[in-house]
Structure formats: structure tokens, C-alpha cells
């Protein structure tokens with residue numbers, strides 16, 4: 120028996136990562152320009168226009184597509200960098216743009232009607248009504264669903280809408296409704312949705328103190344890791360805080376999402392594509408995760424039980440979770 | 450940033466090499482570091498160009514298994530790699546410090562391992578300006594660096610014997626690494642057994658406490 124394989128959409132923060140993803144079997148690569156127009160605006164990361172052109176050529180020659188994420192919200196009074204990013208992605212031959220802002224979606228629909236539009240997770244469209252609105256008004260062809268839905272809820276959405284859906288498969292867990300979390304803005308004064316990065320590196324401090332690794336974001340201590348205890352990023356949602364006289368993880372623990380063992384359920388739920396998170400990670404991560412998921416996705420398409428990839432060595436906190444998909448914590 | 454943050458390094462061929470290099474004259478080590486830097490600049494100028502926007506381009510690279518450290522000044526037109534003694538302070542002050550075993554640092558430089566994964570596993574420690582660290586990591590990861598190839602590149606085809614020698618050295622190194630790991634495991638086996646027993650005891654205790662009714666737990670001194 121052969122089913123339609125889930126499309127594997129993979130991250131690239133540099134041209135080297137793009138080549139690693141394509142070589143490891145990605146169906147599509149998503150990336151961003153080197154500025155605040157995308158939600159992974161890290162120092163030294165992302166693509167120049169020339170690098171995008173080379174990346175599209177490399178991917179195209181090996182049968183892979185390139186999607187450009189322009190998924191932050193344009194600054195009031197200065198939408199220029201965002202509309203220019205859409206124009207350049209279209210001119211350079213990107214397969215699709217991933218957008219969140221309705222003004223930018225409208226701009227893309229009017230100026231580049233043939234350029235495929237995907238709705239970014241940053242738009243936080245988590246129900247059939249919201250999704251239908253984006254499809255009807257802006258001709259969106261695919262919606263990236265927020266990481267807050269169960270597999271059953273995803274199945275119900277897919278039954279109710281015509282559009283393709285893409286879900287997160289591996290990597291960082293963003294446990295709030297994306298695009299609406301203000302924790303990092305509160306701690307650093309910089310908004311993930313406008314400046315393009317949650318817990319920006321400029322505000323992160325690590326310190327070895329009495330054999331413990333202390334991580335801070337802005338003025339807040341986020342965690343203290345014992346000697347040898349696996350560490351995590353200093354994101355507020357995964358901080359260990361004192362409440363009711365106890366130190367504990369209040370929202371989520373340092374852990375990475377991994378859906379490799381529920382791929383058949385996601386296929387049954389009508390999902391079209393899987394997104395691997397991690398444009399800020401190195402090319403070794405990209406190569407390892409993409410090849411593991413290539414094998415798992417192909418096995419699931421053959422109707423075989425996907426081999427659960429052992430990716431724990433590259434996960435945050437050394438642990439994996441199926442997050443909201445199996446609704447263990449919500 | 451001082452040596453105080455350094456934890457005991459693992460037993461490895463690099464650690465033994467470090468002991469052997471301790472009496473080596475500093476000019477010889479400096480010459481080797483300068484050679485490596487010249488090769489990087491020749492083959493991967495783009496790495497340094499990607500960093501140009503940073504205010505401070507100085508980094509302290511601290512291989513925990515060697516008795517010296519490196520001060521990297523990544524500013525173009527002439528980036529430099531200075532060998533520092535264990536207690537020598539970098540001058541000017543650095544933006545950030547990156548500390549880990551030399552093989553892990555080389556794997557990172559050559560893009561064979563993910564920096565975040567090394568950090569999660571605590572094999573890598575970073576301190577100072579994280580924006581600078583992230584920028585350096587991304588710039589290096591974006592290049593396809595191979596130290597051996599970059600060093601031998603000017604030799605062209607006549608570098609073939611040196612490449613063969615390096616391959617043989619690599620195989621020898623991996624063998625030595627395996628042997629030392631066996632030796633390390635044998636040396637710590639009695640202590641490891643005691644630790645395992647204590648961990649099991651602690652686990653049992655945890656379970657007993659967890660199964661006690663909440664109010665009885667609160668009354669405990």
C-alpha cells in the first residue's frame with residue numbers, strides 16, 4: 120500500500136544549511152532575508168538576495184522548492200522593507216512566500232497574483248473560520264497551524280476547509296498561540312512579532328556559578344542547571360520559577376517537539392506538509408533531522424510504522440515531546 | 450573570565466597532547482596558530498565579512514583539554530589568532546568566551562556538530578555577549594571549513610602525501626580515543642558502581658516521599 124507522502128518542509132539559516140537540507144532529502148526549504156522581515160532575525164543568519172538566487176537554483180536542480188518567510192508584522196509607517204521582500208522573492212523565483220500580516224497578504228495578492236501565498240504560524244489561525252477568511256480574502260493556498268492543536272482538532276479543521284495544512288514536526292516548542300505571546304517583549308522590550316526573534320541573543324546571559332549554569336533573559340533569571348543537567352534556551356515559557364515555595368517549570372520544560380511516532384495519525388488527519396523548526400540551528404542539525412524525517416515520512420507513506428528517529432542528542436533539554444498534538448498538558 | 454569556570458577535562462588524546470605541548474616554546478605554537486588563521490582567511494574570507502557589523506570582534510577560545518587558550522581577533526583586514534598562557538588575560542577585552550574540548554571545537558568549526566546541541570549537553574560553555582557568539586557561530590557554520598584541506602590547499606597535488614598522512618593520523622587518533630575511553634571506564638568503574646547504587650537509593654526515597662499523603666509531607670521538618 121502506498122499513501123501520499125507528507126511533504127517535508129525544512130529550515131535553512133545559511134546557504135550551507137540549504138544545501139544540507141536538499142542533500143538530505145527535503146521537499147521544500149524555507150528561509151528568510153537577512154533583516155527584520157522574518158521571525159528568525161538572528162545575527163549573522165539568513166540570506167542576501169544573491170544567496171537566495173543561488174539557493175533557488177541549487178534546490179531547483181535537485182527537485183526541491185524554496186519558500187521565503189516574510190512573517191513579521193511591518194512597522195507602522197515603514198512597510199517598505201516588507202513589500203520589497205515580497206517583490207524580491209517573486210522576482211528571484213521563490214515557489215511561495217510565507218506571510219502573516221493581512222496588509223502584506225493583500226499586497227502580495229494584488230502585485231504578484233501568481234506567487235503562492237502560505238499563511239505563517241505567526242498569524243495564529245487556529246480555527247476553520249479564521250482559515251477560511253484568509254483563503255477567501257487573500258487566496259492563501261496553505262496554512263501553517265499553530266502548535267496548540269490536538270491531532271483530532273487538526274482533523275476537524277481539515278474536514279471543514281479546502282486549503283492545505285502544514286504542521287510543526289520537530290524542534291523548538293512555542294507553547295503559546297504564536298504571534299500573540301508577549302513574554303519575550305515584556306522581558307526584553309523587543310517584540311518577536313515585530314523584531315523577528317523571541318529571547319534575542321543581545322538580552323541573553325549565561326554564567327557558571329557554584330557549579331551551576333545560570334541563564335538570564337534581560338533582568339530575569341530563567342533557569343539554573345545543575346552540573347551535568349541538560350540545558351535549554353532562556354525562553355520565559357521554559358523557565359524554572361519559584362511558586363508555592365517550589366522551583367518548577369510553570370509552563371513547559373526545556374524539550375523539543377518530535378512527531379515521528381505519530382506520522383500516520385497526522386496523515387489520517389489530512390495534513391499536507393510537515394515543518395521542521397530550526398533556521399537558527401547549524402547545518403549538522405539540519406542534515407541529521409531532515410534525513411531522519413525523510414526515512415520516517417517515506418516509511419509512513421509505504422504504510423509501515425515509521426522508525427522513531429533517535430534525535431535526543433540534538434534536542435533542547437535532551438528530551439522530546441509530542442506537545443499539544445497529544446494534549447498531555449493543555 | 451578566568452580559569453575558574455574550567456571544569457576537569459575528560460581523559461582524551463588531546464589532553465595527553467596538551468601535557469606534551471606544555472614545554473613547547475610559545476613561538477612555535479603561535480606560528481602554528483598563525484598558519485591556521487592565514488589558511489582560514491585565504492579560503493573563507495566570507496566568514497569574516499559576515500561578522501563586520503559587530504562592535505567587538507574579539508573572542509576567547511578556551512579548549513579545556515589544552516594548557517593554553519586562543520584570542521581570536523576576527524576584524525578584517527588582518528584577523529589574528531593569539532596563543533595565550535593559562536593565566537594570561539586577553540587584550541583588548543573580548544566580547545565573549547567559548548569553552549569546550551578541542552575535538553568538539555574543531556567539529557563545530559568544520560560544521561560536523563550543532564553548536565546548540567553541544568550547549569544543551571553542557572559540552573560547550575559560553576559567556577559574554579551572546580549576539581557576538583551567535584554571529585560567529587552562524588558565520589562559521591555557513592562556510593564549508595575543513596582545516597586540513599584549507600591548510601594543504603596551497604600545495605595543490607603535491608599535498609597528496611600530507612593528506613594521506615593526515616588521514617592515517619585521524620585513524621590513529623580515533624583508535625587512541627577508544628582505548629583511552631576503555632581505560633577511563635576501567636579506572637572509574639568502582640566509583641561508578643557506588644554512584645549507581647546511591648542514585649537508585651535516592652530514586653526509591655523520592656518515590657516514597659511522592660507516595661506520602663500531601664499533609665504528612667508538609668509536616669516533615
Ligand code: SF4
Pocket residue numbers: 292293294295300301302303311317318354355356357
Ligand atoms: S516565550 Fe515561548 S511561547 Fe512565547 S514566543 Fe517565545 S518560545 Fe513562544
